[in-house]
Amino acid sequence: MSFISTISSWMIPLIILIVLISASWKKLPSYELFVEGGKEGIQMAFSLLPFLLGMMVSIAILRGSGALDAFISMLSPLLQAFGVPPDIVPLSIIRPISGTAALGMTTELINTHGPDSFIGRLASTMQGSTDTTLYIITVYFGAVGIRRMGDALKVGLLADLIGIIASIVIVTIVFAR
Amino acid sequence: MVNYIWAAMAVIGIVYAMFNGTMEEVNEALFESADDAVMLSIGLISVLVFWLGLMKVAEEAGLLTMLAKLFKPLVTRLFPDIPKDHPAMGYILSNFTANLFGLGNAATPMGIKAMEQMKQLSQTDEASRSMITFLAINTSSLTLIPATVIAIRMKYDSAAPTEIVGTTIIATLISSAAAIIIDRLFYYRRVRKQKK
Numbered sequence: 001m002s003f004i005s006t007i008s009s010w011m012i013p014l015i016i017l018i019v020l021i022s023a024s025w026k027k028l029p030s031y032e033l034f035v036e037g038g039k040e041g042i043q044m045a046f047s048l049l050p051f052l053l054g055m056m057v058s059i060a061i062l063r064g065s066g067a068l069d070a071f072i073s074m075l076s077p078l079l080q081a082f083g084v085p086p087d088i089v090p091l092s093i094i095r096p097i098s099g100t101a102a103l104g105m106t107t108e109l110i111n112t113h114g115p116d117s118f119i120g121r122l123a124s125t126m127q128g129s130t131d132t133t134l135y136i137i138t139v140y141f142g143a144v145g146i147r148r149m150g151d152a153l154k155v156g157l158l159a160d161l162i163g164i165i166a167s168i169v170i171v172t173i174v175f176a177r
Numbered sequence: 178m179v180n181y182i183w184a185a186m187a188v189i190g191i192v193y194a195m196f197n198g199t200m201e202e203v204n205e206a207l208f209e210s211a212d213d214a215v216m217l218s219i220g221l222i223s224v225l226v227f228w229l230g231l232m233k234v235a236e237e238a239g240l241l242t243m244l245a246k247l248f249k250p251l252v253t254r255l256f257p258d259i260p261k262d263h264p265a266m267g268y269i270l271s272n273f274t275a276n277l278f279g280l281g282n283a284a285t286p287m288g289i290k291a292m293e294q295m296k297q298l299s300q301t302d303e304a305s306r307s308m309i310t311f312l313a314i315n316t317s318s319l320t321l322i323p324a325t326v327i328a329i330r331m332k333y334d335s336a337a338p339t340e341i342v343g344t345t346i347i348a349t350l351i352s353s354a355a356a357i358i359i360d361r362l363f364y365y366r367r368v369r370k371q372k373k
Contacts (some may be wrong), residue, residue, distance in 0.1 A: 019231055030234050037233025044289060045218050053214035057207055061190035064206025068190075070322045073351050084361040090254060096316075100213075105259050107329050115335030124341040128323025129348035133316040136288075138181070140312060142306065143289040144296045147178060150304040151363040156316035158359050163317055163352030170344050170351075174264030 044143055051142030055134065059098050070092075084168060087119050091126060096160045099132035122171045130163040221285070228286040230269065241267025255314075255357070256296075256307045265294035269311060276319045288315060308359050315354040320349050 010112075023030040033098050062068050076155055084092070087109060095102045106127040113119040133156035194203045196288050237242055245252070245266035252266055259265050268291035275284035291311060299305035304312075331339040 012283070013296075016231065017277075019235045019238065019240060019371040022240060023234045026238055028198075028234070028237050033237055036230075038226040038230030040233075041227070041229040041286065042222055044229070045222040045225050048221065049215065049218040052218055053211055055250045056181065056214040056217075058186040058190075060206040060210030061194075061203055062186040064268040065194035066197055066200040066202070067193035070193065078291050086193045103325065106326070108228055110329055110333050114331040115310045116337070116340075117287045120330075120333075120335075120339055124323070124326045128320050128326045128345035129315050129318055129342065129352060131318035135224070136315050137269075137312060138287055139285060140292045140315070141308075144292045146292075146296070146304050146308065148301055148303040150309055150365070151180070151360075152304050153179065153314045155230035155309060155313045155356065155363055157362050159313055159352055159356035160318040162355040163348060167344070167348045171331045174344050 039172075048139060051138050055138045056098075060103075063098075063101065075165070085119060085122070087113070088122055088126070091123055092164045095126065095130050095164070096133040096157060099135050102127065102132065116170070118175060122167060122174050125171050126164060126167045129167055129176055130160050133157055133160055185205075198284040210360070216220045224283065229290065231292060232268070233286060236264060237269070240272065243267075244270045255310060258307050259295070260298075260307070263294065263298070265291055265298065265307075268294055272311075273314070273319055277321045284315075295340040303366050306364055309363070310357070313360040316354055318349055319353055320345060 010055060012166055014159070023033070070094050072090050075093065076086055079089050080086055080091075091102060091105045093107065106123045109123040110120045114123070115121075136157060137149065137152055140146075141152070190203060194200045213245070216307060240263055242262055245262060245264075248270055249261060249266075252270065253259075253261055256266070256269065259269075261368075268287050272284050272287040272291055275287055288311075292308060295308050300310075322342065326341065327338050327344075330341070
C-alpha cells in the first residue's frame with residue numbers, strides 16, 4: 001500500500017514535469033499560457049460564489065433548525081430494519097448533501113468507535129466511495145450556467161444510494177462484524 | 178428541480194424552527210455558513226488558477242488530445258455525442274484521472290472545463306446527455322486512493338490505515354457501474370418521451 005501513497009505524492013509533480021517539458025519542446029510560451037489560463041480561474045471562483053453560498057445557507061438552515069436530525073431519526077428504524085447499523089445512518093444521509101458535514105461525521109465515528117472497528121471501516125469506505133452530489137451539481141452546472149438539469153440529480157442520488165448499499169454489503173463481507 | 182429543493186430545504190428548516198424553538202440556531206447557522214461559503218470560494222481560487230493555468234499549457238501542447246486518443250474506445254462509448262478528438266474528451270479524462278488518484282482539488286477545475294466544452298457543443302442552458310453521464314460518474318466518486326480518509330485513520334492510530342482501500346475500490350466500481358446503467362435507463366426514457 002505504500003506503493004499507492006508514493007504514486008499519489010509523485011502524481012502532481014510528474015504532471016507538471018510532463019506538461020512543461022512537452023510545451024517547451026514545442027516552443028510554446030508556457031509561462032504566458034499559464035497566466036492566461038490562470039486568469040480564468042479567478043473569474044470562475046467568483047462566479048461560483050453565489051451558487052455555493054446559496055446552497056450552503058439553505059443546507060445550514062435545514063441542519064441548524066434540527067429538522068435534518070429529526071428526519072434522520074424518523075428514517076432510522078426503517079433503515080435498521082434493512083440491517084443498516086444505526087450509527088451509520090446519519091452519515092449515509094448527509095454524504096450526498098454536504099461534504100464538510102460528512103467528513104466531520106466520519107471523523108467523529110472513527111474517533112468514538114475506533115478506526116479498526118466495523119463502524120470505523122464502514123464510515124471510511126462510505127466516505128471514500130461516494131461523493132457530495134449536491135456540491136458537484138451546484139459547482140459544475142453553476143460554473144457554466146446550466147439552468148435546467150434534466151435527470152442529473154435523480155441519477156446522482158440513485159448512484160449514491162447504490163454506493164452506500166454497496167459499502168455496507170462489501171464491508172460486511174470483507175471484515176465481518 | 179434544484180429550485181424546489183433549494184427553497185424546500187430552507188422553508189422546512191425555518192418552519193421546523195418555529196415549532197421547536199431553534200430560531201437562534203438557524204440564525205447562527207445561516208451567517209456562519211455564508212461565511213464558510215465565501216472562505217471556500219476564496220480557497221478555491223488557488224487550485225483553480227493553478228490547474229487551469231497548467232491545463233491551458235497542456236491543451237496547447239496537445240497533451241489533452243493525446244489523452245483523449247489513448248482512451249478513445251472507452252470514452253467514445255460512454256459519451257457517444259461528443260466528437261472523437263474534441264478537447265472535451267481530454268478534460269473529461271483529466272477529471273477522471275484526478276479523481277482516481279484522489280487529487281480532489283485538481284478534479285474540480287478540470288470538471289468545470291469539461292462542462293464548459295460540453296456546453297459549447299450543446300449550445301443551450303439545458304443539461305445535455307453527456308453532461309448528465311459525466312455528473313453521474315463524478316457523483317459516484319471514482320477513487321483508487323481515498324487520501325483524506327487514510328489521513329484521518331492515521332490520525333486516530335489505525336493498525337492498518339490503508340486496509341479500507343480495497344473495499345473502497347470495490348464499492349466505487351459498483352456505484353460507478355450502477356451510475357452508468359441508471360444514466361442510460363433515464364436517457365432511453367427521455368428519448369421515448371420525446372418520440373410521443
